[in-house]
Structure formats: structure tokens, C-alpha cells
Amino acid sequence: MERIPAKTELGKRGALVADVNCSRCGLEPESTNHILSSCIWARAIWWQIRVWLKLPNPDQTDAPAQILKWIDTLAGLKDWKNVVIAIAFTTLWQIWKARNDMEFEQKSISIHKTVEDIKMYSYGLKTRDRWCD
Numbered sequence: 001m002e003r004i005p006a007k008t009e010l011g012k013r014g015a016l017v018a019d020v021n022c023s024r025c026g027l028e029p030e031s032t033n034h035i036l037s038s039c040i041w042a043r044a045i046w047w048q049i050r051v052w053l054k055l056p057n058p059d060q061t062d063a064p065a066q067i068l069k070w071i072d073t074l075a076g077l078k079d080w081k082n083v084v085i086a087i088a089f090t091t092l093w094q095i096w097k098a099r100n101d102m103e104f105e106q107k108s109i110s111i112h113k114t115v116e117d118i119k120m121y122s123y124g125l126k127t128r129d130r131w132c133d
């Protein structure tokens with residue numbers, strides 16, 4: 001809902017932001033949707049998680065809301081969808097956390113490390129349900 005404090009949001013709220021571009025790619029203004037889904041860095045993470053979960057390719061992934069809506073349209077049992085949604089929220093959280101590590105601590109968390117962390121935090125879901133191996 002564009003409410004997390006991305007640089008463009010901070011600018012709208014009157015904060016002085018020297019450079020509104022994304023700290024990861026540097027190509028576009030840093031909005032919530034950009035950080036969490038449309039940045040090439042986020043897209044690479046989502047792609048790896050989608051492959052890990054053996055999910056088809058979504059049509060629209062420019063915003064977290066589109067990703068969650070797409071998950072809802074997938075065929076499958078409700079329990080399985082709930083697992084996928086929980087992993088999607090874990091993915092959003094880890095992308096945001098890695099962005100903050102870069103922004104505030106100049107600590108670059110690789111795509112590989114972010115994906116491994118998402119898998120680690122999703123491990124309980126993964127072992128409880130047999131759809132993800």
C-alpha cells in the first residue's frame with residue numbers, strides 16, 4: 001500500500017532525501033513496489049523462490065499486491081496456498097531487511113544469501129507440508 005518508508009515516500013512526507021534512487025540498482029526511484037517487487041534485485045529473488053516452490057510464471061509482479069493476488073489464483077488446496085502466502089510474506093520481509101542492511105549499515109546482502117535466509121525461515125513450513133521440497 002506504499003506505506004513503508006521508501007525514499008519516495010519519505011520525500012512526500014517532507015523528509016530531505018539526497019538521492020531517491022534505489023540503493024540496489026540505482027536505476028529507478030525507490031518506491032515500496034520497486035524495493036519489494038519490481039527492482040531487478042527483487043525480481044531475481046522472487047524468481048528463485050518461485051522455482052524453489054515449483055510455481056508457474058506469474059503475469060504481473062510489479063507490486064507485492066499483484067504477487068499475493070496471483071498466488072490466490074493458483075490451483076491447489078487451501079493449506080498449500082497458505083504455505084505459499086506465508087513464504088511470500090517471508091520473502092517480502094527478507095527483501096525489506098536486506099534493503100535496510102544496505103541503506104543503514106552499507107552491508108550488501110547477496111541475492112543468494114537472501115534466498116537462503118528465506119528458505120531457512122520457511123523451513124518449518126516446508127517440512128510440515130510436502131508440496132515444497
Ligand SMILES: [Zn+2]
Pocket residue numbers: 022023024025026027028034039040041
Ligand atoms: Zn532497484
